Amino acid sequence: MKKDKPDRRSTRRGAHTGLILLPFTVSLAILVWYLVVWLGELQPFILPTPGLVMQRFLQVLGNGTLLRHFWVTLGEVLAGLALGALAAIVTGYPLAKSRRLERLLAPYIVASQSVPVVAIAPLLVIWFGPGLLSKVLICSLIVFFPILINTVVGVRAVPEDLHDLMRSLKASRWQIFSLLEVPAAMPVLLGGLRIGATLAVIGAVVGEFVGSDRGLGFLINVGRGQYDVALVFVAVFSLVFMALVLYGLVLLAERRLLAWQQRPKDELI
Amino acid sequence: MSHKLASSYLIVEDLSASFANGNGGLNVLDRISFTVEEAEFVCLLGPSGSGKSTLLRILAGLLEYQSGQVLLEGRSLRGPRAGVGIVFQKSNLMPWRTVRENIQLPLELQKELDNRSQADVQELIELVGLDGFEDTLPRDLSGGMAQRVAIARALVHDPGLLLLDEPFGALDALTRERMASELLRIWNARQKTVFMVTHDISEAVYLADRVLAFSDRPARITLDLAINLPRPRLPEMRYTPGFGMMAQQLRAALQS
Numbered sequence: 001m002k003k004d005k006p007d008r009r010s011t012r013r014g015a016h017t018g019l020i021l022l023p024f025t026v027s028l029a030i031l032v033w034y035l036v037v038w039l040g041e042l043q044p045f046i047l048p049t050p051g052l053v054m055q056r057f058l059q060v061l062g063n064g065t066l067l068r069h070f071w072v073t074l075g076e077v078l079a080g081l082a083l084g085a086l087a088a089i090v091t092g093y094p095l096a097k098s099r100r101l102e103r104l105l106a107p108y109i110v111a112s113q114s115v116p117v118v119a120i121a122p123l124l125v126i127w128f129g130p131g132l133l134s135k136v137l138i139c140s141l142i143v144f145f146p147i148l149i150n151t152v153v154g155v156r157a158v159p160e161d162l163h164d165l166m167r168s169l170k171a172s173r174w175q176i177f178s179l180l181e182v183p184a185a186m187p188v189l190l191g192g193l194r195i196g197a198t199l200a201v202i203g204a205v206v207g208e209f210v211g212s213d214r215g216l217g218f219l220i221n222v223g224r225g226q227y228d229v230a231l232v233f234v235a236v237f238s239l240v241f242m243a244l245v246l247y248g249l250v251l252l253a254e255r256r257l258l259a260w261q262q263r264p265k266d267e268l269i
Numbered sequence: 270m271s272h273k274l275a276s277s278y279l280i281v282e283d284l285s286a287s288f289a290n291g292n293g294g295l296n297v298l299d300r301i302s303f304t305v306e307e308a309e310f311v312c313l314l315g316p317s318g319s320g321k322s323t324l325l326r327i328l329a330g331l332l333e334y335q336s337g338q339v340l341l342e343g344r345s346l347r348g349p350r351a352g353v354g355i356v357f358q359k360s361n362l363m364p365w366r367t368v369r370e371n372i373q374l375p376l377e378l379q380k381e382l383d384n385r386s387q388a389d390v391q392e393l394i395e396l397v398g399l400d401g402f403e404d405t406l407p408r409d410l411s412g413g414m415a416q417r418v419a420i421a422r423a424l425v426h427d428p429g430l431l432l433l434d435e436p437f438g439a440l441d442a443l444t445r446e447r448m449a450s451e452l453l454r455i456w457n458a459r460q461k462t463v464f465m466v467t468h469d470i471s472e473a474v475y476l477a478d479r480v481l482a483f484s485d486r487p488a489r490i491t492l493d494l495a496i497n498l499p500r501p502r503l504p505e506m507r508y509t510p511g512f513g514m515m516a517q518q519l520r521a522a523l524q525s
């Protein structure tokens with residue numbers, strides 16, 4: 001027990017060293033990038049220099065283009081994540097509680113997962129139009145499975161002894177759900193949400209590639225069509241930024257909601 | 270005789286229980302019969318793995334039994350009853366709740382958490398010697414402290430029947446004796462029926478009106494011994510010849 005405290009402190013220190021090193025690693029990456037462009041004598045439409053990308057970034061930021069597309073994609077991601085997570089939790093809970101239901105549905109759920117989302121994205125765009133709805137559905141499809149699995153695992157992992165305690169105290173079903181199952185499953189569930197947050201960004205871009213006239217995925221398409229590789233880079237970095245922010249937000253929620261837990265050792269994964 | 274049985278608080282008759290496993294099932298309890306009167310303090314001794322916790326879980330209504338019957342207050346026991354307090358062998362706390370929140374849980378479930386009961390909670394916290402740790406999380410408690418939280422939680426809703434599975438297992442000798450005396454005091458003041466599993470022979474003799482001894486698995490009752498020491502029990506009694514005789518008898522029953 002005593003050992004935990006220094007442990008927790010040392011992981012935090014580990015995170016700090018990571019932050020301190022960040023400027024160095026980024027500078028190093030930029031340096032390597034410059035070297036590759038110069039030594040390979042690459043044309044800007046193959047690989048622009050970091051400076052050019054920066055220039056393009058400030059340009060599309062200044063005229064509002066970037067933010068307009070950024071918000072569209074973010075909206076798709078958030079709506080898709082919410083819808084997918086909700087569907088996964090609502091399906092996952094009864095699945096976790098009933099082995100029979102699991103045996104009944106598991107084959108279909110697993111089979112549905114072997115269909116790549118990229119393959120059915122065109123169908124969804126045909127059925128639901130090139131607007132927001134099809135992207136939201138693609139996002140929720142892609143986040144559904146990992147969150148479903150984590151819901152099932154989380155609910156199943158609730159200690160049997162605590163179930164016994166609640167039953168011996170004649171707790172109602174709602175009390176067992178809200179006072180035992182929700183908090184006990186929360187760590188695993190949030191782990192699923194963390195994975196889902198990054199997957200949702202991929203889902204949105206896939207949807208925009210297939211058919212859309214807005215969003216960061218659309219911007220990448222435009223850049224590619226015009227050999228404007230700098231613009232492609234700007235869009236890609238924006239997507240990375242979005243995924244990191246979402247991931248960080250879930251991490252923050254974990255810190256708040258799971259303060260009762262020992263800090264897990266694999267803090268970033 | 271049968272009239273007396275019918276009026277007992279708890280009647281266990283020909284109770285057998287087994288667990289399903291690969292080779293045909295594991296018989297754990299083998300036609301157990303005993304009775305417990307209201308407000309009686311009964312201790313159960315037995316070798317490890319003999320089925321003590323299994324019996325306790327059946328008495329709590331948490332485990333189904335294959336044959337025989339269990340009557341609690343005259344009614345056949347099917348599922349948990351209200352007004353039972355349990356201390357599990359492991360402390361079994363909710364890791365996301367503080368000491369106080371864990372102890373309050375039974376009151377919360379019965380929607381009886383108010384100012385008056387909150388004062389009772391505080392009193393219990395002091396009783397088990399955890400004042401100052403009210404807002405501590407289970408991860409920062411020692412094993413013995415966690416067990417004391419579990420004891421307080423079992424007492425907080427003032428249950429008529431207390432089922433205790435080695436409640437003092439993780440405590441040091443002195444705390445153990447203090448907690449035992451406190452348990453006696455509460456039992457005395459509030460007229461509870463106590464059924465307690467322990468592996469400490471002298472603790473059983475010191476506390477109980479009657480001590481049951483289990484054989485190895487499948488468990489049968491090898492001795493049902495009335496402890497006719499006067500009440501209140503005093504720590505000095507542990508060193509009297511009568512006490513030693515009974516302890517010796519139980520030791521022999523456990524070894525047979």
Ligand SMILES: Nc1ncnc2c1ncn2[C@@H]1O[C@H](COP(=O)(O)OP(=O)(O)OP(=O)(O)O)[C@@H](O)[C@H]1O
Nearest residue numbers: 288289297315316317318319320321322323324358
């Ligand atoms: N849920 C279960 N499924 C299968 N077997 C079980 C289960 N619970 C207990 N057993 C088996 O039943 C036997 C009795 O277990 P029990 O926990 O009642 O023993 P005990 O007398 O409380 O032992 P100890 O003093 O070590 O706590 C053991 O052999 C155990 O392996």
Ligand SMILES: [Mg+2]
Nearest residue numbers: 321322358434
């Ligand atoms: Mg046991």
